[in-house]
Structure formats: structure tokens, C-alpha cells
Amino acid sequence: MHIFFRRLGSILREKPRLNMEVFVARSRLTLIFSLFALLFLSSSSLSSSTSELQILTAERRIDLASHIIRVVLTLKVQNDEASPASNVLLAFPPAQAKHLALIQAAEVAGKKRKKSLHPLDVKQSNHADGPNGAKLYSISLRNPLSTGGSVSIEVSYVLTQSLEPFPVEISQSESQLVLYRDSALILSPYEIKQQTTVIRTPSTKIESFTRVEPSTQLRTELKYGPYEDQPSFSYSPILVHFENNNPFAVVEELVREIEISHWGNLQVTEHYTLVHNGARHKGGFSRVEYQSRPTISGVASFKHLLVKLPPRVHSVYYRDNIGNISTSHLRTGYSKSELEIEPRYPLLGGWKATFIIGYGLPLEDVLFESDDGKRYLNFSFGCPIAETLVNKIINKVVLPEGSKNPSIVVPFSVERREETSYSYLDIVGRPVVVLEKENVVPEHNVLFQVYYDFHPMSMLAEPLMLTSVFFFLFVAALAYIHMDISIRK
Amino acid sequence: MTQSAKPISSPVPDAWYPSLAVPMLAVGLVITASFFIYEATSSRKNRSLAKELVTGAAASFFLGFGSLFLLLASGVYV
Numbered sequence: 001m002h003i004f005f006r007r008l009g010s011i012l013r014e015k016p017r018l019n020m021e022v023f024v025a026r027s028r029l030t031l032i033f034s035l036f037a038l039l040f041l042s043s044s045s046l047s048s049s050t051s052e053l054q055i056l057t058a059e060r061r062i063d064l065a066s067h068i069i070r071v072v073l074t075l076k077v078q079n080d081e082a083s084p085a086s087n088v089l090l091a092f093p094p095a096q097a098k099h100l101a102l103i104q105a106a107e108v109a110g111k112k113r114k115k116s117l118h119p120l121d122v123k124q125s126n127h128a129d130g131p132n133g134a135k136l137y138s139i140s141l142r143n144p145l146s147t148g149g150s151v152s153i154e155v156s157y158v159l160t161q162s163l164e165p166f167p168v169e170i171s172q173s174e175s176q177l178v179l180y181r182d183s184a185l186i187l188s189p190y191e192i193k194q195q196t197t198v199i200r201t202p203s204t205k206i207e208s209f210t211r212v213e214p215s216t217q218l219r220t221e222l223k224y225g226p227y228e229d230q231p232s233f234s235y236s237p238i239l240v241h242f243e244n245n246n247p248f249a250v251v252e253e254l255v256r257e258i259e260i261s262h263w264g265n266l267q268v269t270e271h272y273t274l275v276h277n278g279a280r281h282k283g284g285f286s287r288v289e290y291q292s293r294p295t296i297s298g299v300a301s302f303k304h305l306l307v308k309l310p311p312r313v314h315s316v317y318y319r320d321n322i323g324n325i326s327t328s329h330l331r332t333g334y335s336k337s338e339l340e341i342e343p344r345y346p347l348l349g350g351w352k353a354t355f356i357i358g359y360g361l362p363l364e365d366v367l368f369e370s371d372d373g374k375r376y377l378n379f380s381f382g383c384p385i386a387e388t389l390v391n392k393i394i395n396k397v398v399l400p401e402g403s404k405n406p407s408i409v410v411p412f413s414v415e416r417r418e419e420t421s422y423s424y425l426d427i428v429g430r431p432v433v434v435l436e437k438e439n440v441v442p443e444h445n446v447l448f449q450v451y452y453d454f455h456p457m458s459m460l461a462e463p464l465m466l467t468s469v470f471f472f473l474f475v476a477a478l479a480y481i482h483m484d485i486s487i488r489k
Numbered sequence: 490m491t492q493s494a495k496p497i498s499s500p501v502p503d504a505w506y507p508s509l510a511v512p513m514l515a516v517g518l519v520i521t522a523s524f525f526i527y528e529a530t531s532s533r534k535n536r537s538l539a540k541e542l543v544t545g546a547a548a549s550f551f552l553g554f555g556s557l558f559l560l561l562a563s564g565v566y567v
Contacts, residue, residue, distance in 0.1 A: 261566035264499035315564070362503075364496035375497060424560075424567040459500065462567055467553030470517075474524065474545030478538075481528055 052081045053088060056150065058186050058195040064240075065202045066387050067248040067277065068101075068441050069159040073186070074108075076152050077145070084144035088153060089125055090137045091187045091233065097135035101158045101389075101441045102412070105139045108152040117154065118142060131233050134187060158441050160389050163244060165279035170349065172286065173293075176279045176300035177207055178244045184212040184224040184236040191232050196225030201242045210238035247302035248278035249347075251390040254383050259398040259423070262459055266361040266377075270384075274343070274353045276301065277389075281348035290346065303346045306386045307339040310366075313359045320344075320355040374451045381410065381435075382445035390440040397433045397450050401426050402458030406433045410448040413437075425462045501558075510558035517551030524548055 056076040063070045079085050092100065106117035125138035145151055163178040170176060186195050199222040206217060215224045222240065252273040259267045278300055289297045309316070311334055318328045318341055327342035343353040369375055377397060383390045398421055399406060408416060415436040420429035433450055501509065524544045560567055 263561050263566050264503045265566040364498040367497045368494040369497050463554050463557045466556050467549050470549035470552045471546060474549055478541055
């Protein structure tokens, strides 16, 4: 048994990384490999049960409307083994796993109108990778699945940077065409009895798509399937070449400083580095053509960005290194405020823009006191610009001077570190909690909390500092008056 | 999370900042003026250090708090 595993391990390690095109030709070898991998998985001595599950029906809906791809996978899993199963594994090809921004799963209970979703935990599995480096994620079920029982699970995940512009460079008057690579068969560690994949494109203009029978195109929808009785880890690469002129707005880095002042204000300053991540612009830019023919020229470019801010926002400014940018509109409301900004120039493929957006919020909207006496800040984590991917977000929460023991509650994993910053009337400095995250999508715009201890008396430090400065001036005046420096007595 | 969320706001209402700043600074400056008038009008023998210090302390208290509220009223939330 020992020797068998060692041999298997050496085979898996020796095999070089396969190109997807070569993979198609070697499907039979992959089948043998997948059986080996199944054997390896099922006889591994890990604590979580890896019993043989079977997927009865699988439906995958891929939405390619924007540059952020959203996929909803509905699985009906049945337990065929003797022991109950507490985890369901999902597999992703390594290229997709690298660009996976968010993955969520929920158990579906009830049918049609009485459908309810119970969220489930999804995390990276500690199993070995599947064949060809397929990454495995494990969903923890609420109740272990008994033998013969079945459960419906809905998985939704978000992929970023997965649309390749092709042609890579376009001129001002051309439309943007992109490539999407995926598989017609859903990659899974289990056998799938019946599966369908539906891909929705933003427009009816689809240049080409790989045909894997039965596959059909109906206006903006491509349907792959239904496919019956597919073995585990089966993969059939497809390529969809279609037109996508939606804005490919990517913020390369967003540094956001959130400064809390207990005297009644929360000041947020956001530094953006925005780039158009679609097909690069080649040739010259003709402003005349751009403005006179908006339907033909610059269809892949974008001019406006919508920034969604909390309600009761005040002192909003939009500026860059040159100065204030006046092309913006702010609409405040009861539930939200919208700031529509227009950079100094339209963004074509590969063009960048850097700017700063700042605003203030009343303290009672964001700072609260919890039951155990700690104060906490309740603020949204992600980027407020709609439909934008952020490559790296750095949130700096500046707590007032005298705050102690900061702790954070964030629904997903972030990197945390602490700094000290010096601002007005500071002696020891203000503690800063820095939260960093990569690959942030609009689905990450959820509230996070920063808890800290603060004694209300510490607020007196600032006026007492000012009072003591004035008192020192008076004492100095007194000392001068009382001092006798005359030479003659 | 069944925590009761009690919103925290400033101990002094925001709207009061300008109307606190101006009178406090005015009072502070008046007491400063009285301090220096005392210094100028009294002779070396009649001067009382206690009175000087008390006047100085009162003046610096009003000037200190007044300048804090002036900073807050002008938007520099310290």
C-alpha cells in the first residue's frame, strides 16, 4: 500500500503541466488518471469523510455580461456510500482557482415559491490537488448526508481577469472582442449523471464558440448540454469569442483612509489608480471623431463612473494631482448618495487615471457602542465604484488617540497590520489598523467592524493641551515681569 | 449578533460648535486683557502672585477651549 502510494506520487509529480489543447487529445489517459486520483482520495486518511457522492443533476449558469464573471452552480448531490458525508468537494481548474475572488454556497430547502437558502461554509480543501492541478474546495454541510439521501446545493462564485481581449489591440473605432476559456463539462471530483451549462453573453454578437454536441446558441445564450453520465474530473475545453463593450474598469490600487474623530465626524479619503483593462488602444485618438460619432467611435471606452456613497455624506471632493475636477454630480438621498464622476479624459484600453475622492460622514451613522463597553466602527469594506474590480485594496482605519486593543470582525480573509499616524494635536500618535485584500469585487462591499476601547476622559486631552500652551505663555509673561534684570539698584 | 447598537456621537452637539467658540474666545480675551491691565497698573509691592496665576489660569482655560471649538467649527475635526 505504502509503495503503491509512493509510486503514484512520483507519477503525479513527474507528469508535466499539460496545455489545454494537448489535454483534449489525451482524454483517455486523463480518465485513467482520474481513477487513480479517486483511489488516492478515497483511501486517504484525512479526518473529513470523503465518501463516494454522486451528483444527480448539475446546472451551471455563467454570466459574461461584465468583466467580472459570475457563475451560479446548482448541484443535486446524492450519497451512495455506507457512511454519512459531511463535506461536498468542488473542483476548479488551476487558472480559474487563481482568479477566484469570492465563493459562496447555500443549501436549498423547499421548492419554487417556498425556496429558502441556508448559507454554508466554503473553504479551500486540505486534500491533495486533483489531476492537472485542479484545486479543491470543500463545502461543509449543515447536517451530514445519510446513505441514499440527497441535498440541493447552490454555489455562486465570482471570477476576475478571465476575459482575454482578442484582438489584443484595437483602434478607436473598433468594438472590443474577448475570449472566455472554460469547459463544456463541469469539473467535479464526483460523477455527474446529468449536466447543463448555459453561458450568457452581453450582446448577440458571438464570433465563434467551440461546439461540443449538443450545443446551441439562442440570441445571447449559449447552451452546452445536457450531457449524461460523465466520469469524475472530466473536462472538455471550450472557447467563446464574443463582443463585450461593457466598461473594463479596474482599480489597480485603492488606498482608503478612514479617520474617526470623536468630536463628531468620520473623514474618508480614497486614493484611486484606475485603468481600463480591456483591449489596448492603438493608433491615435481623434477627439472630433470621438465626440461626433459616439455609436461608432470609442464604444469600448468609458467616460462616467458611478460611486455609491452612504447617505448623509458631506464635504465631498473629487480631485487629482492637478487640482479639483469639476465634472461630477452628487445626488444625496435618504438611503444612499450617488456621486457620478467623469475623469478629465475618457478611458480607452490601457489608459490610466489617478484621482482622490474624499467625503465626511456624521459619527452617529458609523460608530456604535457594543454591550461590553467597546466602541466599534461599522463601515463597508469594498470599493464604492459600481462594477469595478480592485486588484489591491488597503483600508486604513485611524482610531483616535488613546484607543486601545483594536480588533476586527471581517466576513472574509484579510491581511492585517498596525501602524501609528500623527495628526492634529497628537502626542503619542493614533493607532491605525491596516486591512489589505487582493482581488476585491463589488460582492465584497459588506460591512466590517473595528472594535476598540476608549475612555471618554481621553477626549479631554486635546483641549487640555491647548489650555496648557496658553497657560505656559502666561507663566512666561509673568516670569518676565517678575524678573529684575536692571543693572542699577 | 444580538448586540444593541447604540450610536455614539460627540459629547457636545455639532450645531453648538460655532456658538460655543465665539463667546468662549471673547471671554478668554477679556480675561487676558484684565491680566495685562493688572500687570501694567500695579506696582512691584502690591502685586499678588496668586491673583496673577488665577487670572492666567482662567484666561488660558477659556482660550484653550475656545480655540478647540473654533477648530471644530471650521471643519478641522481634531
